[in-house]
Amino acid sequence: MGIDRPTIEEYLANMGAAGHRICEIDASEAGAGNISLCLDELPRVRQIFPISERIELPLPAPALAGRTLLVTGSGRRLRQIAENPLAAIAAVIVEPGGTHAEMLTSPQRQFAALTSEFNSHLAVHDDQVGRRNLPFHAVVHAQPPHLTYLSHIPLYRDTEAMNRRILRWEPESIVALPDGIGVLEFMVPGSAELMDANVRGLRHFEIVLWSKHGVMARSDLSVTRAVDRVEYAETGAKYEYMNLTGGGQAEGLSTAEIRAVADAFGVTSRWIS
Numbered sequence: 293m294g295i296d297r298p299t300i301e302e303y304l305a306n307m308g309a310a311g312h313r314i315c316e317i318d319a320s321e322a323g324a325g326n327i328s329l330c331l332d333e334l335p336r337v338r339q340i341f342p343i344s345e346r347i348e349l350p351l352p353a354p355a356l357a358g359r360t361l362l363v364t365g366s367g368r369r370l371r372q373i374a375e376n377p378l379a380a381i382a383a384v385i386v387e388p389g390g391t392h393a394e395m396l397t398s399p400q401r402q403f404a405a406l407t408s409e410f411n412s413h414l415a416v417h418d419d420q421v422g423r424r425n426l427p428f429h430a431v432v433h434a435q436p437p438h439l440t441y442l443s444h445i446p447l448y449r450d451t452e453a454m455n456r457r458i459l460r461w462e463p464e465s466i467v468a469l470p471d472g473i474g475v476l477e478f479m480v481p482g483s484a485e486l487m488d489a490n491v492r493g494l495r496h497f498e499i500v501l502w503s504k505h506g507v508m509a510r511s512d513l514s515v516t517r518a519v520d521r522v523e524y525a526e527t528g529a530k531y532e533y534m535n536l537t538g539g540g541q542a543e544g545l546s547t548a549e550i551r552a553v554a555d556a557f558g559v560t561s562r563w564i565s
Contacts, residue, residue: 300340303329303362304381308374310432310515311364315371317523319434323367324506326407329515330417330429334360334383341383341396350411351487354390355422361386363410365403382406390418409433412487416510419491430515434522435506438529443475443503451475454501455563458528460544463553468524470554470561473507474500481505499525 298306307327314320337360338344361384364373368380378398384406385394395406407413413431420429439458442448448457455472459465474497479486481502490508493500499509499521507525511518535542545553551564 300334300336304377306515308377310519311370311373313519314434317526319436320370323369325370325434326364326409328361328363328413328431331360332427337383341398343397345395346392347395348392351415352390353386353414353418355418356386357388357390359386363406366405366407368403408482412490415487415491416494426512430511430518432518433508436522436526438533439501439526440506442529443501449475449503457532459563461528461531465524465528466550466554466561467557467559470559471497472563473497473525476500476502478504
């Protein structure tokens with residue numbers, strides 16, 4: 293017996309919930325931030341998004357041929373997705389060969405183009421699906437203020453230094469983020485350079501920090517799980533910021549305490565050695 297898959301309405305509602313939570317933690321000002329889902333099938337997509345046009349993809353995505361992506365439009369506020377997802381989201385069905393796609397939208401569409409970060413979303417989906425043949429994959433880009441602030445400090449613009457500092461504040465952190473967060477240097481938003489570095493980073497981490505800009509997180513389970521990773525990392529960064537402004541007097545969890553938590557929950561991590 294097969295597993296029941298969410299309906300298209302449920303996927304859209306989940307994107308709305310994800311966008312709302314990103315905004316609740318102040319990780320998406322105005323039209324910043326974007327979300328995409330990659331699905332191996334999506335029944336009734338043409339019924340919900342009846343307007344069709346053919347587009348050229350920003351990069352070849354051969355692993356996604358025949359798959360459908362739900363993608364937020366450029367400039368749409370993530371906090372408003374839940375109110376009217378059809379105004380903010382397009383369905384992109386990748387053609388054989390992976391160079392072109394059919395973009396489906398609703399008559400309620402309120403955006404001129406897909407998100408400006410679509411190349412990074414597309415590249416990550418193509419890489420993850422191509423490597424692991426996933427039936428579902430979610431990607432979220434957000435701009436959490438404390439993580440972004442820390443990346444403006446040279447000391448924190450390093451994967452090991454960042455993880456040692458942000459994973460020490462909550463016992464849950466090592467369980468929720470056993471791989472930690474990958475840190476990338478600053479690169480121009482939307483650039484091919486950032487896209488390539490982001491793809492490589494998300495092979496090893498489920499969330500990466502784009503220094504002086506924001507983060508991208510992924511999940512094989514749900515879009516809200518990807519947002520959870522942003523929230524856990526941002527909470528650790530908030531504690532670290534509080535400690536900096538408080539004169540560095542808090543000790544945080546010791547390595548031995550973090551290791552004890554990891555052992556209790558059966559978690560392995562490079563950050564407990």
